[in-house]
Amino acid sequence: MGKKVLMKGNEAVAEAAILAGCRHYFAYPITPQSELIEYMAKKMPLVDGTFLQAESEVAAINMVLGAAACGVRVMTSSSSPGISLKQEGISYIAASRLPAVIVNVTRGGPGLGNIAPMQCDYFQATRGGGHGDYYTPVLSPSTVQEFADMAPMAFEIAEKYLTPVMILGDGMLGQMMEPVEFPDAYPPQKDPSEWALGARRTPDDRHIINSLYIDPYVLQEKTETLFKVYEEIKKNETRFETYNMDSGAKYLIVAHGTAARVAKSAVDALKEEGVELALIRPITLWPYPYDAVAEAAKGKEKVITIELSMGQMVEDVKLAVCGECPVEFIGKAGGVVFTPEEIVSLIREKIS
Amino acid sequence: MTVFKGRTKGLTDAKLSYCPGCLHGVAHRLIGESMEELGIIEKTIGIAPVGCSVFAYNFFACDVIQVPHGRAPAVATGMHRARPDRIVFTYQGDGDLAAIGTAETIHAANRSENITIFFVNNATYGMTGGQMAPTTLPGMKATTAPYGRDVSDTGFPMRLCEILSQLEMPNYIERVSLLSPKEILKAKKAVKKALQYNTDGKGLSFVEMISTCPTNWGMDPLKAREWARENMLPIFPLGVFKDRAAEEAKEKEAE
Structure with missing residues (x-):
């Protein structure tokens, strides 16, 4: 590992992408991901990479589609409203079986919302987001270090399964500074010459990339093949972290990303009062760690989901727990983040 | 039977899916022949749009990708940036290029990406069944302009060559027609020149081809060509709107 540096999440994920060999980046400015696009504008020319500020998010994601089709490591980034615009392209990238990385530094919504951190794009991120029968692997970091580590991880997953991968940060993780270390070595790019x-490889080796299948039976077969890949992703790439699991806690907290940081501090604070809480933090939001959440919820009196939204992941928690015990929700809209004291008192209310 | 000229190697053996009398086949052939003559089939990437020519990936013998409606110039940008050693062209109709893809078209042209845009203008949305296009003529009927295009309501036909030639950076902009053998030969020269410019790294080439849609216009192919000559050419005049590379060469010669 290299030396520790203090960086914003937006910069750290950009630096990690470059270190991982990403030399093509296309994006459109939007707060709160500005540091990311600006970092790329500064650094890409220094490594003979391509930085291009597109005329729109729609154009940016289609530039990503073009570069990905040529078999290079390519990334774009944006924030909630911009990601909405990218959904058409993400659907095509998924359908065309191309690897690409999309960083979403989410903000408040719906509409123009605001630029404060929110987790209200969970549905959009984990349910495909665009049109059609598809999913996108979604990684949810909760520290700046993890944000950075997820760049090479996202490229690896994208190339292994030929799929777009989303890193779902938020305005808090993008803007905050934390110490971060970058590894010395990164996974090499998988050879794309079979499809790019x-x-x-020979004069007759003509490559076609397409997502149009007029014959319903052919589209059916293509979609089923895609879903077989999704089964592999579910089997191999589901990630989560548990905390204070062996404490004999009667209650389970489920939270991801920034909300999980606040939840962790609440677990520690309540432990001092003699109240034990177990915590599970999904790291991949799709595939969702349903089995792990179900396992963690076993024998618990209550499961409490904490989100910076009006409640989106809580639906997955309910699917996982499947009526085994009550699932409660603590959330906030508008980009208002819980204070540690506040979250402690809200949890106390739920378990008293 | 004597075959004077066989099928170009620039096209595959697949049977064209276009309507009888459609000029897409001609436009395809011009591009295929040009790729073959320039020896660039293997290093060219074509981009198929959404519209009748969505199936172009079946026909061009180069590598081809099919992309979202109107986004071909953005996809081409990403491709050319990823593989500057490849020749990248888009093949787009008027709805794709001049309505939903106007922004992508104008900005790719403004950056003068080293790509060629082939723009086939037949004043209608062919594949979806003859709706009004940005290039539909004043008074011309369409399924979404059943009383004829009222320019006071829906605007005047957009002239893309003229709009793009206002930009500083594009290299080469020409409007040709596919309405007669003589014009087709001229169109071939423009198509080949555009691809040659890209091979030489000269920046963006834009070749608009005035075409017809006998099916949606409700005319036989010959009548459609006549109609296009009488009605389209006055609004979409043929000619070279920009040729920076030629101008620069001339200037150099003068020096």
């Missing part, structure tokens, strides 16, 4: 455009 402009990469003929």
Whole structure:
């Protein structure tokens, strides 16, 4: 590992992407991801990479589609309203089986909302987001270090399964500074010459990338193949973290990303009062760690989901727990973040 | 039977899916022949739009990708940036390029990406069944303009060559027609020149081809060509709107 540096999440994920060999980046400015696009604008030319500020998020994601089709490591970033605009392209990238990384530094919504951190794009991120029968692997960091670590991880998953991968940060993680270390070595890019455009191995090796299948039976077969890949992703890539699990806690907290940081502090604070809480933090939001949440909820009196939204992941928690015990929700809209004291008192209310 | 000229290697053996009398086949052939003559089939990437030519990936012998409606110039940008050693062209109709993809078209042209945009203008949305396009003529009927295009309500036909030629950076902009053998030969020169410019890294080439849609216009192919000559050419005049590379070469010669 290299030396520790103090960086904003937006910069750390950008630096990690470059270190991981990403040399193509296309994006459109939007707060609170500005540091990311600006970092790329500064650094890409220094490594002979491509930085291009697109005319819109729609154009940016289609530039990503083009570069991905040529088999290079390519990334874009945006924030909630911009990600909405990218959904058409993400659907095409998923359908065309192309690897690409999308960083979403989410903000308050709906509409123009605000620029404060929110987790209200969980549904959009984990349910495909665009049109059609597809999913996108979604990684949810809860520290700046993890935000950075997820860049190479996202490229690896994208290339292994030929899929777009989203890193779902938020305005808090993007803007806050924390010490971060970058590894010395990164996973090499998987050889794309089997499918990439402009990469003929023999004169007749013509490559076509397409998402149009007029014959319903062919589209059915293609979609089923895609879902077989999703089964592999579920099997191999589901990630989560548990905390204070062996404490004999009667209550389980489920939270991801920034909300999980606040939840962790609440677990520690209540422990001092003699109240034990177990915590599970999904790291992949799709595939969702349903089995792990179900396992963690076993024998608990109550499961409490904490989110910076009006309640989106809580639906997955309910699917996981499947009526085994009550699932409660603590959430906040508008980009208002819980204070540690506040979350402690809200949890206390739920368990008293 | 004597075959004077066989099928170009620039096209595959697949049977074209276009309506009888459609000029897409001609436009395809011009591009295929040009790729073959320039020896660039294997290093060219074509981009198929949404519209009748969505199936172009079946026909061009180069690598091809099919992309979202109107986004071809953005996809081409990403491709050319990823593989500057490849020739990238888009093949787009008027709805794709001049309505939903106007922003992508204008900005790719403004950056003068080293790509070629082939723009086939037949004043209608062919695939979806003859709706009004940005290039539909004043008074011309369409399924979404059943009483004829009222320009006071829906605007005047957009002239893309003229709009793009106001930009400083594009290299080459020309409007040609596919309405007669003589014009087709001229169109071929423009198509080949555009691809040659890209091979030489000269920046953006834009070739608009005036075409027809006998099916949706409700005319036989010959009548459609006549109609296009009488009605389209006055609004979409043919000619070279920009040729920076040629101008620069001339200037150099003068020096």
